[in-house]
Amino acid sequence: MRRIAVITSTRADYGLLYWLLREIDAAADLQLQLIVTGTHLMPLFGQTEQGILADGFTPAARIALPLESDEPLAVAEAMGVATSAFARAFATLSPDIVVILGDRFEMLSAATAAFTLRIPIAHIHGGEVTEGALDEGYRHAISKLSALHFAAAEPYRQRLIRMGELPDRVWTVGAPGLDHLTRSEFLSAEALTESLGLDVRRPTALVTFHPATxxxxxxxxxxxxxxxALAAFPDWQFVLTHPNADPGGRAILPLLDAFAREDPARRRVFSSLGQARYLSLLRQVPLVIGNSSSGIIEAPSFGTATVNVGDRQHGRLRAASIIDCPVDTPAIISAIRTAIAPAFQARLATVENPYGAGNAAAKMLAVLRSTPLAPLRRKPFFDWAGKSQEING
Structure with missing residues (x-):
């Protein structure tokens, strides 16, 4: 039985990994080893491990991080602690493959430990560009430590190959978060209204703003x-979620709380909405605002407009439903007005999402199940110079 260790550190990556976790857990020839870390274990960020347990998953290991602050030094020191803790967990669990999604500092710590212990890494969402965040460097570093790659779009696959990854180890599977479109059950508007204490049948926007590190x-x-900028729309309701644990994030929390207190009838702030509420709300509202990757990757498939603020997501592929604007109050107001205009809203149903249409989990499972392990412990460099830039596979 092949042992597959999957790491989740935030509410966001858990939502993206959910259906892959289900596929691995249900497979008779695979053993899921779920490792829970990061903000899942932190009360300040909603103690979201409870949602994982409620979904029926039992963590094989829990790795708490000493993040008393989000200052760069504290994050760097936590990375050292995390690397040691992941190494001990991997030594105990002896996974055959470690699955890592994305670009957070915890994930780089896990990748460093697994690579040193010669455990093959399968990386999801590599090859992407987010020029406004430290995640940019973390992501590419994880890719260079990984043996298998699941890219969310073909241009990202091509970039990974140009970075020296073997073409036959890089697959375009689409964005795993889009599997929810066809596989998840969503809350009704009535159920959401009761749960959030806000009538989401009225004009409502979902807002998530992370530090652009x-x-x-x-x-x-x-x-x-x-x-x-949000205050300039007195007829709109706003559901705001806390940022992640990146440097600068904790300074945002009191601002969100104060904004909600100014008009509690129209504004709600949550440390975490949980997967079901977040996706249901994303599907229900006409607009998301902020700089979360979900506004770039998932929102277009839900027929939801995105006002993407600032440079945090700069470099990612974009659907026509996304409006970019600088972090400037008048510019944000203008972008929101464009996004909620009837003409713009009417076009959303026909938007094509460059990140695919779902079924990523099944594609990834097939690779994780069938790929021979021994060759993955060596990582040749693919020098594409002089070869065709369009490498099929």
Missing amino acids: LDTDDAAAQCTSLLA
């Missing part, structure tokens, strides 16, 4: 500009 402006100042 490579920006020179501080996160609090940027968030203040965004909230000032």
Whole structure:
């Protein structure tokens, strides 16, 4: 039985991994080893491990991180602790493959430990570009430590190959978060209204704003500009979620809380909505605002417009439903007005999403199940110079 260790550190990556976890857990020839870490175990961020347990998953290991602050030094020190803890967990669990999604610092720690212990890594969402965040560097570093690659779109597959990854180890599977479109059950507008304490049948926007960790402006100042723009729409309701645990994120929390307190009848803030509520709300509302990757990758398939604020997601492929704007109050107001205009909303039903249409979990499972393991412990460099840039596979 092949042992597959999958790491989840935030509410966001858990939602993207959910159907792959289900596929592995249901497979008679595979053993799921779920490792829970990061903000899942932190009360400040909603203690979201409870949602994982409620879904019926039992963690094989829990790795708590000492993140008393989100200052860069604290994050760097936590990465050292995490690397040691992941190494011990892998030594105990002896996984055959470690699955890592995305680009967070915890994931780089896990990749470093697994690579050193010669455990093959399968990386999801590699080859992408997010020029406004430290995630950009983490992501590419994880890719270079990984043996298998599941790209969300063909241009990303091509980039991974140009980075030296073997073409026959890189697959275009689409974005795994889109599997929810056809496989998940969504809450009705009535159920959402009862759960959130806000009538989502009225004009409502979903707002998530993370620190853009490579920006020179501080996160609090940027968030203040965004909230000032939201206040210019007194007829709209706003459901706001807390940012992640990146440097600068904790400075945003009191700003969100104060914004919600100013008008509690129209504004709600949550440390975490949970997967079911978040996806159901994404499907229900006409607009998402902020700089979350879900506004770029998942929202277009839900027929939801996105106002993408700032540079955090700069470099990612975009659907026609996304409006980019700088972190400037008048610019954000203008972008929101464009997004909620009837003409723009009417076009959303026909938007094509460059990240596919679902079924990523089944494609990834087939590779994880059948790929011979021994060759993965060596990682040749594929030098594509002089070869065709369009490498089929």
